[in-house]
Amino acid sequence: MGKLFRGVTSDDCERCPARHIDLLAGTDRTEQELLRRSFDIATFEHKEMLYRSGDAGDWLYLVRFGLVKLIRYSTSGAERIVRLARAGDTIGLSSLARTPYRRTAIAMTRTEVCRVATEFVRRYNLTHPESMEDLLGKFQAELEGADTFLVELSTGSAHVRMARLLLFLVERQEHTEAPLPNREEMGALLGITAETASRVTAEFRREGVISGIHMDRCACDVEALRRIATG
């Protein structure tokens, strides 16, 4: 059991989508070495779980590439995706508050993550209190994300929500191509049923708003989506 993690090379760090963060930069050569030895890298395939709600929160994860869904369950048992994490996003921050993970994290596409022990970050902050602002900024970004999901993806008609989701999925991509979740996941993301999600995507495809043969990827007409999203 347990995912296999490997060490971090300096080449890994060169390509790191979060290398601008002070916390990870290190001030001198020996410190950079210390930081590098404290991090691990692993790849998760589609549908693989990073951690489960209730697990001891011993690690922070930094997404290097891919897409991770963070799930929470309502009192009535229904599953709801409360956030999507992409390259450069940090997940598992709740562990810093010495609490178990409150959400379940599952890869939606092939995903590479870099992990670090929460205990290490905690100790590092005692000797580098000025790095706290980076952490708070990260937390802040996570709060922003939660708000965005709340306001953008759970209000308006199914068409409007779907358009906003697709816009979210194409941003930060070079091309207008977006990874397309399956209909069940779309439903959990937007608070609608899988059937409605299917109807809307089929309709978008007929109207030429999205196109592409494959089921799990599509090219988007960003302008058209923006028109629909503002309803």
Add this chain to the structure above:
Amino acid sequence: MGKLFRGVTSDDCERCPARHIDLLAGTDRTEQELLRRSFDIATFEHKEMLYRSGDAGDWLYLVRFGLVKLIRYSTSGAERIVRLARAGDTIGLSSLARTPYRRTAIAMTRTEVCRVATEFVRRYNLTHPESMEDLLGKFQAELEGADTFLVELSTGSAHVRMARLLLFLVERQEHTEAPLPNREEMGALLGITAETASRVTAEFRREGVISGIHMDRCACDVEALRRIATG
């Protein structure tokens, strides 16, 4: 212009709903004095604004009593309440990340808050790095709150959402009486129209689930609400 704030007495601190937090406790007598002099108290009436989205984030607020709604606007201009803050809750934490406030805070009832300059908290943390965990815990609590709103108050039928909202409003109260927002605000809280909110509350009243003559307060049959909420 600008709200009038007054100094904090030791008596205020005795009654503080957040006096268990280390950050606010102080280690010795002189430090307690320093902390007390760094805080201010003010009262906001119903509908008064604490701060507006986009304002420079220079202050943190701790709610002593009352109810504050935090609003965010969607791209289509619709207003949505993304969080309710009550006694003991901290609002304005985003300012610690050196960013402007991202939400607008408005009192929903008569509300007393204690405020502290973000700059003070930042400096305090440099000399007391161990207090950072309290801050992260606060941030974490705010994230939890956002999730709860997302999952509980924006999924399920209008009846179910309303029941959950009422349960949220009665908890932390001694009696089963809850402050009742107006129908417009209920709509913004639950993602439904004011008319539907009115219909549901009227129905609840006819069925005896809620009762009370006043429009802005009601007594709740908590057991009945729980049955409806898990529906």
Add this chain to the structure above:
DNA sequence: CGTCATTTTGAAGCCCGTCAATCTAGGTGG
């Protein structure tokens, strides 16, 4: 007592959920 805001209630229509049937793509074994 009259005015204005808010709430309540009504009626019509539509969007979405539910249930079910059909279609498609991918994988398996003969």
Add this chain to the structure above:
DNA sequence: CCACCTAGATTGACGGGCTTCAAAATGACG
């Protein structure tokens, strides 16, 4: 290579819940 199987996607039909528009009722306040 093809028949078969299965999971997921699509599409249809129907009913119900919510929105919309509008009117009536209620309550606060000068």
